Amino acid sequence: MTTAWGYGLATIAADGTTLDTWFPSPALGEAPADAAAPAEVTDGVGADAVRAVTTQAQLVEIDTDAAPASTPDAYLRLHLLSHLLVRPNEVNLDGIFAHLPIVAWTTGGPAHPSVLREGRARLQRAGVSVIGVDKFPRLLDYVVPDRVRIADAARVRLGAHLAPGTTVMHEGFVNYNAGTLGASMVEGRISQGVVVGDGSDIGGGASIMGTLSGGGTERVVIGERSLLGANSGIGISIGDDSVVEAGLYVTAGTKVTYLLPAGPRTVKALELSGVPGILFRRNSVTGAVEALPRTGHGVQLNEALHA
């Protein structure tokens, strides 16, 4: 059993639903006997008539190997990821959606979706508008990762794991339980369960297949110093020092001409999953998808952007 704990500030709707829980300083291990709520939490305790919520301090302790058991428990797991205390796929998130209610995320904080209907005039008088209705909040409303740029807060969910040196540009997206392990440029979509290694570049509009819908089962890993070209896509893991040509989508079943020194061999892309030092391209003369061994280090991030 692996334990984690935190003092959280929970937002409770009028019908008793726990909408969220914010943990300013989550930790691994057991809660000390003398654990006390930090000032950020006690300062937040109260009520907000505009959103029809109350806020309460809660000490939460969980077994991260067991499945989430409550809304505060689920939020603590998402905070562990975004505080970089655990990496994606290291905590049990089985059934997490069932413990995350649908919330109206407003500029004034979380509210029950019914408040958008019955409290519309009240919200407008207070200058509060809705950002989205979803089960996950924006990362930056809960955690501000160190030395990370996020150009558009709406593009990164709480539960994203963003290491120092990461930039997420406007077209980038990072889901919960997914993210970067080092410095990266993210201009494409990092799906749930996907991890990107240090020094890799996810080009504009690139798609990395996830496993939440669409039937996929392979959790994709992107190695270090690799590049997914603009508008490319992948359904396999990409090894270190590898490149996917702009605009090429490589699914697990794509038949690939592997241009080995001994001669070409036709393989399924899945067989090249995670293999380092490969350039994937669509031959613009023949139309065949090709894998070319490439030597040496892969791409280098533009240091000027990551200074």
Ligand SMILES: CC(C)(COP(=O)(O)OP(=O)(O)OC[C@H]1O[C@@H](n2cnc3c(N)ncnc32)[C@H](O)[C@@H]1OP(=O)(O)O)[C@@H](O)C(=O)NCCC(=O)NCCSC(=O)CCC(=O)O
């Ligand atoms: C596939 C590569 C990596 C290839 O580039 P390289 O520099 O390795 O090779 P090269 O010097 O261009 O080409 C070497 C030789 O291969 C040939 N060659 C190149 N591509 C070919 C193809 N698809 N089919 C057949 N031959 C090809 C060249 O003509 C040349 O031939 P000869 O030897 O006969 O001369 C590139 O084209 C690419 O797609 N790069 C991705 C860049 C990217 O997308 N970055 C993300 C930026 S993100 C961004 O910009 C945001 C924008 C947005 O939001 O959209």
Ligand SMILES: O=C(O)C1=N[C@H](C(=O)O)CCC1
């Ligand atoms: O990190 C940035 O800022 C980037 N800017 C470039 C631009 O504005 O064109 C794109 C890549 C990252």
